[in-house]
Amino acid sequence: VQLVESGGGPVQAGGSMRLSCAISGHTDSNYCMGWFRQAPGKEREGVAVILFNDQNTYYADSVKGRFTISQDNSEKTVYLQMNSMKPEDTAMYYCAAENGISWPILSRAIYHYWGQGTQVTVS
Numbered sequence: 001v002q003l004v005e006s007g008g009g010p011v012q013a014g015g016s017m018r019l020s021c022a023i024s025g026h027t028d029s030n031y032c033m034g035w036f037r038q039a040p041g042k043e044r045e046g047v048a049v050i051l052f053n054d055q056n057t058y059y060a061d062s063v064k065g066r067f068t069i070s071q072d073n074s075e076k077t078v079y080l081q082m083n084s085m086k087p088e089d090t091a092m093y094y095c096a097a098e099n100g101i102s103w104p105i106l107s108r109a110i111y112h113y114w115g116q117g118t119q120v121t122v123s
Contacts, residue, residue, distance in 0.1 A: 008118030046106025
């Protein structure tokens, strides 16, 4: 499984940005994909996850109401739409995927497949 992210860069506070992550390779019929982020000196934290089968979504409290995760099944791509961005959203954002579903769904420990990361800077 390979994950390729796109998007990222600088954005002003209050602005919007969309990240994309394309998945290739073999995946089970029931997999999940999500976005994590890591700021300097901090642990990598879960931001949002979507389940492939039922498209249920899960969000960190810090981004609820501002970020939206969605997927395009035909292109096997997951998007993270980020609105009303804040300086504290500044981080390296990583796409992650896992075959099957484990809990807690926003825990980095359950994901085996990761993208290379894309920097998001809010000022």
